[in-house]
Amino acid sequence: MVSALRMVRALSVLGYVQGQSFAHRLDPLTKIVMLLSLCALAVLARSLCLMLAGLGLALLLLWRSKVGLSRSLARLRFLVWLVAILFLLQVLFNRSGRPLLGFDLHLGVSIDFMLTSGGLAAGARIASRLLIILLSSLFFVRTTEPSRLAYSLMRHGVPYRYGFMLVLALRFIPVFHLEANTVRKAQLARGLRIDAPGPRTLVRLARYTFMPLIVSALGRISVISMSMEGRGFGLSRKRTSLRESRFGLPDWVVSLASLGTLVGVLLLVR
Amino acid sequence: MIEFQGLSFRYPGGGLPALRDISLRIPDGAVYLIIGESGSGKTTLAKVLSGFLGPEDGDMTGRVTIDGMDIHGVPRRNLVDLVGLVQQDPESQMVTLNVEDEVAFGLENRGMERGEMASRISWALQAAGAEGLAGRSIATLSGGELQKIAIASIIALRPRVLVLDEPTSSLDPPSAWKLEEVLGELSSKGITVVVIEHRYSWMAHISTGMAVLSEGQISAVCSPAMVERVSRRSPPSMSRVETPALKPILSLDRISFAYEGRMALRDVSLDIHAGEVIGVMGDNGSGKSTLLYIIMGLLKPCGGSIRFPDGGVRTTSLLARHVGMVFQNPNHQIFESTVNEEILFGPRNFGMPKQEAESRTNGMLEVIGLRSRRDSSPHLLSLGEKRRLNVGSVAVYDPDLYLLDEPFVGQDPANVERIMAIVRERVKRGASCMVVTHDPDFALQTCDRIAFLREARMFVQGVPSEVFSFLQKEGEGWYLPSGWSGP
Numbered sequence: 001m002v003s004a005l006r007m008v009r010a011l012s013v014l015g016y017v018q019g020q021s022f023a024h025r026l027d028p029l030t031k032i033v034m035l036l037s038l039c040a041l042a043v044l045a046r047s048l049c050l051m052l053a054g055l056g057l058a059l060l061l062l063w064r065s066k067v068g069l070s071r072s073l074a075r076l077r078f079l080v081w082l083v084a085i086l087f088l089l090q091v092l093f094n095r096s097g098r099p100l101l102g103f104d105l106h107l108g109v110s111i112d113f114m115l116t117s118g119g120l121a122a123g124a125r126i127a128s129r130l131l132i133i134l135l136s137s138l139f140f141v142r143t144t145e146p147s148r149l150a151y152s153l154m155r156h157g158v159p160y161r162y163g164f165m166l167v168l169a170l171r172f173i174p175v176f177h178l179e180a181n182t183v184r185k186a187q188l189a190r191g192l193r194i195d196a197p198g199p200r201t202l203v204r205l206a207r208y209t210f211m212p213l214i215v216s217a218l219g220r221i222s223v224i225s226m227s228m229e230g231r232g233f234g235l236s237r238k239r240t241s242l243r244e245s246r247f248g249l250p251d252w253v254v255s256l257a258s259l260g261t262l263v264g265v266l267l268l269v270r
Numbered sequence: 271m272i273e274f275q276g277l278s279f280r281y282p283g284g285g286l287p288a289l290r291d292i293s294l295r296i297p298d299g300a301v302y303l304i305i306g307e308s309g310s311g312k313t314t315l316a317k318v319l320s321g322f323l324g325p326e327d328g329d330m331t332g333r334v335t336i337d338g339m340d341i342h343g344v345p346r347r348n349l350v351d352l353v354g355l356v357q358q359d360p361e362s363q364m365v366t367l368n369v370e371d372e373v374a375f376g377l378e379n380r381g382m383e384r385g386e387m388a389s390r391i392s393w394a395l396q397a398a399g400a401e402g403l404a405g406r407s408i409a410t411l412s413g414g415e416l417q418k419i420a421i422a423s424i425i426a427l428r429p430r431v432l433v434l435d436e437p438t439s440s441l442d443p444p445s446a447w448k449l450e451e452v453l454g455e456l457s458s459k460g461i462t463v464v465v466i467e468h469r470y471s472w473m474a475h476i477s478t479g480m481a482v483l484s485e486g487q488i489s490a491v492c493s494p495a496m497v498e499r500v501s502r503r504s505p506p507s508m509s510r511v512e513t514p515a516l517k518p519i520l521s522l523d524r525i526s527f528a529y530e531g532r533m534a535l536r537d538v539s540l541d542i543h544a545g546e547v548i549g550v551m552g553d554n555g556s557g558k559s560t561l562l563y564i565i566m567g568l569l570k571p572c573g574g575s576i577r578f579p580d581g582g583v584r585t586t587s588l589l590a591r592h593v594g595m596v597f598q599n600p601n602h603q604i605f606e607s608t609v610n611e612e613i614l615f616g617p618r619n620f621g622m623p624k625q626e627a628e629s630r631t632n633g634m635l636e637v638i639g640l641r642s643r644r645d646s647s648p649h650l651l652s653l654g655e656k657r658r659l660n661v662g663s664v665a666v667y668d669p670d671l672y673l674l675d676e677p678f679v680g681q682d683p684a685n686v687e688r689i690m691a692i693v694r695e696r697v698k699r700g701a702s703c704m705v706v707t708h709d710p711d712f713a714l715q716t717c718d719r720i721a722f723l724r725e726a727r728m729f730v731q732g733v734p735s736e737v738f739s740f741l742q743k744e745g746e747g748w749y750l751p752s753g754w755s756g757p
Binding site for chain 1: 363371374
């Protein structure tokens with residue numbers, strides 16, 4: 001069970017963070033609307049100012065929801081570095097627009113670089129676009145309890161059989177992750193060398209990992225289906241819910257404002 | 271009243287019947303035990319009784335009635351009010367992500383109104399002794415806590431009969447004894463409880479009857495007084511290896527380990543000598559498996575050191591050749607497609623010459639009694655056979671130290687003895703063994719020393735009589751062997 005706790009903690013690094021902020025209280029569907037609106041803005045907008053405003057909004061949402069902005073970004077440093085590299089590549093190699101600065105770099109051969117207004121703008125656009133998508137997704141994931149998301153989808157018309165597919169997936173992802181770790185330990189304990197990966201080793205490794213996991217998954221399917229059937233899953237078409245529907249006034253206001261703002265800015269200042 | 275009337279059941283594909291001519295009456299409000307060896311038909315009986323196996327699933331004759339109603343005359347999903355089954359593995363039965371959702375699951379399926387549902391959930395959690403778990407995420411619950419939620423989620427539907435299939439197989443003794451209280455309480459509320467078990471001494475006080483299954487038939491039916499008497503009987507003796515303890519083959523010196531900031535082991539020291547069997551005991555989550563992983567080199571301690579007699583350091587791959595580990599779940603360490611290949615897996619990885627590897631494999635197949643199954647898929651073996659295969663696939667390369675992590679979950683005493691005979695023979699020749707167990711009878715009969723962990727620390731270690739005396743003094747009655755009255 002200690003391992004399960006470790007897993008939960010590991011997942012929580014990029015998963016849901018408990019809280020009572022305004023964002024936490026919003027219905028998951030509202031946050032899906034917010035997420036899609038911000039992503040649409042990132043993809044469709046051409047104005048750099050509009051993108052920077054979107055980026056500012058995403059940062060503001062994350063900051064106000066108190067989910068550990070700096071810690072989350074530190075954990076996502078790989079993606080942040082990727083954004084920085086894409087920005088630099090545009091700045092260094094995109095020569096459109098007005099020249100701002102030129103210099104030669106001697107690395108055995110001479111390479112001349114030219115900083116241009118077009119390169120800077122293109123770099124800023126790409127970086128803003130990716131950061132908006134990254135931060136708004138982070139906002140959604142960190143403030144939305146997975147089971148609330150599934151139950152919300154069911155309340156809003158997704159048939160409960162499909163809704164429970166999502167719940168079960170969320171339930172068993174950490175379990176299978178844990179099992180994969182145990183299988184790796186068992187491989188090491190029985191002398192399987194995984195420190196010299198050649199094509200043959202990789203094939204063996206995949207086989208020796210998937211076989212035990214598939215057997216375990218099949219065993220679990222039988223237990224879970226008995227558990228569900230034994231408690232009357234599918235007994236009736238209509239299913240009640242313990243969780244109260246909370247799509248209230250704040251949800252309507254935020255959803256409509258998100259959609260309205262998106263449509264407005266794209267039509268007027270795109 | 272539950273009534274089995276001449277029930278026989280055979281799984282499709284021929285073979286012997288799993289159940290033969292079972293006739294039995296279990297009165298309302300009873301706490302009834304069904305015991306028997308592995309493969310005697312206990313789980314099949316539980317599934318037939320709870321409606322998961324019926325005439326459409328195999329060759330079935332006879333019938334099962336609850337209060338006169340033939341339970342196979344109605345679809346399974348309509349039996350939710352009548353009979354509920356808690357399966358062996360509580361974790362795999364959980365369908366949702368938190369406690370309230372889990373207990374509400376069946377009630378939501380029945381279309382119960384929210385207000386009534388809330389009071390029913392509260393009742394079920396209280397009846398299962400789990401009221402303190404409300405609001406918790408399923409992923410953070412211990413084995414004992416999961417078991418309580420599995421029970422609560424079934425009794426929330428208020429079935430007249432509750433069937434539990436080996437409910438204590440993964441529980442530490444305190445959790446097993448607490449479960450006894452819960453079942454006694456449910457019985458007093460009029461629910462008939464049927465428990466399938468290998469370890470049943472924990473239930474002796476509340477049991478109102480017991481049936482013994484053997485090869486699919488009822489071989490004996492016991493009254494409550496007989497249950498109590500049988501449960502007090504000393505377990506079969508598993509003689510220890512009388513080998514004088516030799517020099518330590520490795521020493522743990524103030525080992526500490528933390529998972530994401532949570533201490534799993536704290537300053538644990540232990541010497542392991544050649545020729546001894548050490549029982550590792552303790553509550554669920556006390557660090558027993560972590561200790562074994564560290565010795566195997568699969569986890570790196572954050573404090574302390576592991577010392578070998580030559581003062582050297584061992585990498586995991588070098589350790590693997592000399593330390594053999596059997597994991598909790600037999601399926602996690604079965605990699606090959608035949609029994610023969612599975613035994614060969616270790617010797618091949620360790621670069622043993624082909625002829626020697628094959629000769630050792632043939633010998634090991636004989637020792638573990640699987641020679642006739644050498645070309646079968648390991649996944650088609652019974653649980654007991656899989657466990658023997660796990661031990662055989664490690665013993666074949668003769669490690670100096672055997673690490674067995676709860677290898678006897680769900681195993682009957684005959685198979686436990688068979689596995690321990692293999693290990694004992696190695697120990698006699700100078701190997702050592704550490705075995706994680708929750709069974710004090712096994713520890714007393716089999717182990718030379720016991721290391722008892724509590725909350726990540728070494729609580730007590732020593733020869734079994736000293737350790738049990740200490741536990742008795744500390745008021746840990748549930749960890750004492752049956753009939754323990756002192757050293």
